[in-house]
Amino acid sequence: MKTKISTTIRLWAPEAAHLIVEDKNSEAIADYCLLHKLAEDCLLKIRSGLDNELELVQKIVKVINLLYLEGNQYTRNAIENEFLTTLAIDESPGTLKKHLEMFPTELKKGYIKTILEN
Numbered sequence: 001m002k003t004k005i006s007t008t009i010r011l012w013a014p015e016a017a018h019l020i021v022e023d024k025n026s027e028a029i030a031d032y033c034l035l036h037k038l039a040e041d042c043l044l045k046i047r048s049g050l051d052n053e054l055e056l057v058q059k060i061v062k063v064i065n066l067l068y069l070e071g072n073q074y075t076r077n078a079i080e081n082e083f084l085t086t087l088a089i090d091e092s093p094g095t096l097k098k099h100l101e102m103f104p105t106e107l108k109k110g111y112i113k114t115i116l117e118n
Contacts, residue, residue: 045057
């Protein structure tokens, strides 16, 4: 079964749809894995520094922000626990500004909250 997270990613960020893995035993695990893989993919693209890769990251971040704003508590927690935490683990003073510039306002708040909690 498709969840809101995987459905939204398929619809609004089809270039990231290859990261979606269906887990018939647990939709929650599939959502968390997808968000974690998306974050790892974004980190690789950010590190590349290529303009077209950074544009894809910004597109994915906009989709994640949409999910974050419109989602229920489960969706917000999943985004904070997997997407934002994965980015935060790789954070350094030199990358913080770059990451924050890519995030819309609400996602910035969630990202800073995630950094402070971890």
